[in-house]
Amino acid sequence: MPPRPHRPDALAWQVFRGSDAVRDGLLTEHQLRNSAWVRLRHDIYADSRLDRDHALACRAALLRLPPGVMVGGPSAAYLHGVQHAASFTDDVHVLVPRPLRIGPQRGLRVHVNAITPLTANETSEPAAPTTRRPTGRPPNASRPPTPGHQPAAIRPTGMSPRPARQLSRPAAVSVGAGGMVVAGRGDGWAAVSPSRPREQDLPIPRSDPGRAAWETAVWLDPVRAVTIVDSLLGQGLADRETLAAMAAGNADRPGARRARWVFDLADGGAESPPESQLRVRLVLGGLPRPAVQHPVRMPTGIVLHPDLAWPQYRVAVEYDGKWHSDVEQLHRDRRRLNQLVAAGWLVLHVTSRRLHGEFPAVLREVRDALVSRGWRQGSSR
Secondary structure (H helix, E strand, O other): OOOOOOOOHHHOOEEEEHHHHHHOOOOOHHHHOOOOEEEEEOOEEEEOOOOOOHHHHHHHHHOOOOOOOEEOHHHHHHHHOOHHHOOOOOOEEEEEOOOOOOOOOOOEEEEEOOOOOOOHHHOOOOOOOOOOOOOOOOOOOOOOOOOOOOOOOEOOOOOOOOOOOOOOOOOEEEEEOOOEEEEOOOOOOHHHOOOOOOOOOOEOOEOOHHHHHHHHHHHOOHHHHHHHHHHHHHOOOOOHHHHHHHHHHOOOOOOHHHHHHHHHHOOOOOOOHHHHHHHHHHHHOOOOOOEEOOOEEOOOOOEEOOOEEEOOOOEEEEEEOHHHHOHHHHHHHHHHHHHHHHOOOEEEEEEHHHHHHOHHHHHHHHHHHHHHOOOOOOOOO
């Protein structure tokens, strides 16, 4: 059996700077290269047992950035619970106050003064934190500390009201519940002193969901942007009123027209990211906007909800995702769609393979179906 890798309690389940760990005698440079750790960025390491997700990427990025920087756009959407908004390998989007200058870093997208000034709870001097954990976090975004080691928490980098006396950043960042950045109280390694209970958890500094929706709409391509905003609406993280307020408050800023278009097309009723992508691509292809999960009452009284529908033309599109390999589900769907056809609807099916590999043909087929039912090119409906 191979020897167990050396993993000090002070670094268990944590993200940390390797130079700090070596300087404080917790690890040697040779030990940093063993299987207990994974190198995330220059001089940034993490416990190799941590999930490789975008929350880990955000924590690693923040350890190399000065106070005042916060996570924004799709990265913030991920931290709020939109799992498909970003992956471990995607760039981390950050907002930087104008006075700060940050050089280029691999895997980092820097945005300066993107929209309205930071609100009171987004600045580097927030109100006193509470112990309430944020809702809608990505599953498995964190792991509990090892038994016997629960470092006390303080404000993470970018949220501290004053600089540390010795260090410009926490020596290590532990992975708290809810995708949170938590450091040991004091300027050094809290774990070398007797263990103490966790006093409070703090989230990674991030844009709120409404602001994240605006940033996503302005920064990303429209297909991906609408897909993320759909999920923010569908998961109850943002609402139409919030999006309207963001659009009105930033009407004179670059990207405002693009954001309004994304907000107008977004629909919280979409049941999956591929369905959102299909809807946006059809609209970008020149077709009228379809209704999402439109209710269609059958003569028997049952109400069906096709994925996408143009009720005035009685045309519907169903997205058949991977889950349709479930035989029982496929049987129920086919029976349901047969009822739509019997009621005079024209129903087309789009698979994942066709969405991603044969979309021009899909667009042509849907256009032909609409034209056969009376739609004319150039008509807004």
